[in-house]
Amino acid sequence: MSDGYRDAAIRTAVLARRPLVEDATAYIHGHPELAHAEYDSAAYLANTLEEFGLTVERGIAGMSTAFRATLQGGLPGRTVGLVSNYDAVPSVPSPGAIEPIHACGHGPIAAGVLAAVSALAEDRDRLRGRVVVMGCPADEIHSPGTIARGGGKAISAAAGAWDGIDAALYAHPEFLDTVWAASAWMRRDIARIHGTRTLVSGADQSVLSAVGGVIAAATAAPAAQVMLETLELDGDVEEGTSLGAVARFLLWAPDAAGISDLASGLRAALPAEWETGQPVPGIRPDPAVGASVADAHRVAGRDFVEPPMPLPFATDFGSISLRVPAALIGLGHPGGWAFHTREGAAQFASPDGVLAGLDLATVLALATERLTAPD
Numbered sequence: 291m292s293d294g295y296r297d298a299a300i301r302t303a304v305l306a307r308r309p310l311v312e313d314a315t316a317y318i319h320g321h322p323e324l325a326h327a328e329y330d331s332a333a334y335l336a337n338t339l340e341e342f343g344l345t346v347e348r349g350i351a352g353m354s355t356a357f358r359a360t361l362q363g364g365l366p367g368r369t370v371g372l373v374s375n376y377d378a379v380p381s382v383p384s385p386g387a388i389e390p391i392h393a394c395g396h397g398p399i400a401a402g403v404l405a406a407v408s409a410l411a412e413d414r415d416r417l418r419g420r421v422v423v424m425g426c427p428a429d430e431i432h433s434p435g436t437i438a439r440g441g442g443k444a445i446s447a448a449a450g451a452w453d454g455i456d457a458a459l460y461a462h463p464e465f466l467d468t469v470w471a472a473s474a475w476m477r478r479d480i481a482r483i484h485g486t487r488t489l490v491s492g493a494d495q496s497v498l499s500a501v502g503g504v505i506a507a508a509t510a511a512p513a514a515q516v517m518l519e520t521l522e523l524d525g526d527v528e529e530g531t532s533l534g535a536v537a538r539f540l541l542w543a544p545d546a547a548g549i550s551d552l553a554s555g556l557r558a559a560l561p562a563e564w565e566t567g568q569p570v571p572g573i574r575p576d577p578a579v580g581a582s583v584a585d586a587h588r589v590a591g592r593d594f595v596e597p598p599m600p601l602p603f604a605t606d607f608g609s610i611s612l613r614v615p616a617a618l619i620g621l622g623h624p625g626g627w628a629f630h631t632r633e634g635a636a637q638f639a640s641p642d643g644v645l646a647g648l649d650l651a652t653v654l655a656l657a658t659e660r661l662t663a664p665d
Contacts, residue, residue, distance in 0.1 A: 315638075351449035368662050402654065472600040580617045
């Protein structure tokens with residue numbers, strides 16, 4: 291636990307960093323970049339952390355836009371890792387077009403992490419242990435880079451980047467203040483259908499019929515658990531040449547067994563050559579870490595929701611939580627946010643977004659102060 295004087299000093303230090311949060315939010319929103327291509331944003335964040343006196347390693351875990359920045363405190367203690375996100379949403383304004391926009395809160399997240407660490411660095415002689423900022427690209431699951439390479443948090447966990455960290459915190463603007471008790475599992479499976487093109491009326495159109503089967507299978511499945519993400523039909527234009535279809539499905543369930551059940555149902559409904567994707571596991575929250583975060587919410591004067599709720603979506607933070615004691619943190623906002631829309635992009639770039647960054651920074655800094663205390 292932390293003393294009241296230290297808590298008050300941290301809160302004051304965070305509030306004094308409003309200009310930093312404004313500038314950082316504006317920069318991230320002004321440089322929307324898709325997954326694994328966040329070159330400007332990653333450089334800006336890493337350089338800023340270096341200016342705060344942190345030791346920065348760039349290009350970690352085989353990802354050119356990932357980084358690790360370490361703040362060493364003046365007192366013995368534990369190590370706390372903070373996730374920073376900065377990739378943009380791959381908005382699809384028209385078929386075949388992708389427009390990066392910041393409509394998922396990553397501007398306030400990145401800015402809030404900067405403010406939290408800067409506030410703690412101001413009095414680093416009194417800081418216990420270490421604070422590590424892990425810059426994780428590729429949060430957005432529908433980005434081409436994420437589909438091709440995977441999410442940055444999962445990649446960093448698999449590469450051992452979180453080894454030696456005692457607690458991991460990932461805070462995200464949400465509809466309520468909480469530490470999520472669970473999250474959905476997710477998997478991306480691909481169905482490939484092969485056939486031939488025919489120009490003869492009345493001839494077998496097996497591939498086109500199979501495309502109808504894709505639509506039927508997706509329509510029959512539970513909408514909250516099975517999503518037809520993309521469907522592509524392509525082939526040559528001459529009689530007897532190849533014609534094929536590729537359907538990409540996203541599956542969500544409370545656990546791995548539920549994913550398998552959904553996949554079995556799809557395969558039974560749709561004969562095809564199937565490719566099974568890598569699962570995104572649900573989070574495994576740590577009660578002790580969650581209790582420290584809950585206390586930080588209360589000290590910050592926030593209306594913490596308890597008992598924690600399950601998050602009905604997936605996040606590759608689950609991979610980190612399987613290796614390190616962790617908390618997935620929700621920071622509430624009256625009325626919520628219009629995620630992944632132009633309205634949401636305007637919200638997160640507005641003074642409400644700046645306030646979300648400051649709220650996030652306050653909770654992260656207070657929670658870090660508690661979690662760096664020696665055992």
